Amino acid sequence: MFKLENVSYAYDTEDASGQGGSRRQALCGVSLQIKKGEWWAILGANGSGKSTLARHLNGLLLPTAGRVEVCGREVRDYARVQDLRRLVGIVFQNPDNQIVGNSVEEDVAFGLENLGTARPVMRRRIGEVLQMVGLSGRETVDPAALSGGQKQRLAIAGALAMQPQALILDEATSMLDPVGQAEVLDLLQKLHEDGLTVVMITHNMSEVLLADKVAVMSEGRLMMTGTPAEIFAKSDELQKWHIELPLITQLGNKLGVAGCTDLDGLLQKLEEMAED
């Protein structure tokens, strides 16, 4: 689905007087392959390059060096950037910044209208995606009246309407309450089962545990990849890169039980230790 080869990216920065200034290196020689249908979590401290990396996956940013392939094709070779964006949807942290319609259905229709989709097809597609995200029956509601979780599901619906092959989520659940988070994560699990590739940037360690694979970023470099259990067994390295361990792993470490990823597992270990 995605193939990154030695990708580097530097932001141009200006000082306050508007003078051209330094360049801030955000990505440094990142190589990564994400296969179709996989669920990846990208982990890293603030400023580690996670979001910059995500923005390379649908051409929002183009690498200053190296190459990015999406569905076997170099991103610069897509004649129209829309074609790339259709393949890869992206949902950001703040739903209010990505909702454009005056009603739920208008918002979902936005992308389709830009593509000149025929009306009956559009109607059907809107119905389907609203059903998928659990917003059926809310077609005429003003998006401003939705809860955070509903807004974020609407944003996902807008992306799904384009029938993408992959969905990128940049801290898309961080503003939601536990119920809203669970709603979005359940939805993602369902979409993932149906074959959608999911790439999720998150600080929430319990979300990382849902992923098939984890990529760890630090200072613009890709430090390691692996399954969540493999990653969290490496406490010392993660701490060096300012990545927090899941609380449950922290608690386990303090009690001499390494690599814990769930409370049931830890309690069972503690019981066994008590019986020995």
Added chain:
Amino acid sequence: MILRMQGVGCKYGDDLTGSVTAVQGINLSVEAGETLALVGHTGSGKSTLAQLMAGLLPADEGEIWLGDLCLTGKKLPKATEVCRRVGMVFQYPEHQLFAETVREELAYGPENLGWPADRIEREVAAMAAKMGLADLLDAGPYQLSGGEQRKVALASVLIMRPPLLILDEPFVGLDASARQEFMRLLLAWQQEFSAAIVCISHDMDCLAEFCRRLVVLCRGQMLLDAPIREGFDRVELLQKSGIYAPLGRQAVRRLKAAGWDIDTGALTVDEAAAAIKAARKAGKAGDNHGR
């Protein structure tokens, strides 16, 4: 008394198009030096309540007092009078930043409060030093990282020394070390000025480290107001509004339920680890293997 709310209610919309009650019958008093966690499901009215406290939204019923200033009288109070008494840091601090440099950003509030220029200069320098922003005073806010932007947004409010500080999801998007530093700076500032802090968050583990009092909203009404350690004992009540206890509390409660002789007061991971170790030790001494 820093804040007093009595019978406060607020609706959105009007009677023609149909209104939605956002909060209702809120009675809440906050004293100097308190740290209050305000929690509830999405749409429970937390943000509405915060905006009412900050004088950003008029109440439809009830009384709101910020110290000696009434927000709900016939005559609306002057904005500067409200700003002297309450500061708010919103969910997206980058939306609050607008000046060309960090220095101007920090000076903006004090200028509006009419502080003399030399005092502003002094206080800006002092606040920047305290927040670790001294080297960034001439940087544009958009050259900063997310964590730095958050600190600038916070500093621009703290510099006005509001007796009441309202934080809406302050920890979202910060990594572990940035979050720890943010909490440390806030608590140091609070101690210095004995301010009250109201903190809205969905992150019970962060709130457990930071706050001493727990207020739970559910469908616009106050469900619970208790010291935080006791509050998280009300398991069934909390579940009703979709709130989980911090991991530390969950762990010790589960062990207690499994028959361990363990203190269940822990909230944070450190406290839980200490309680579990103590229970093990006592168990060994009594030769019943931790039970």
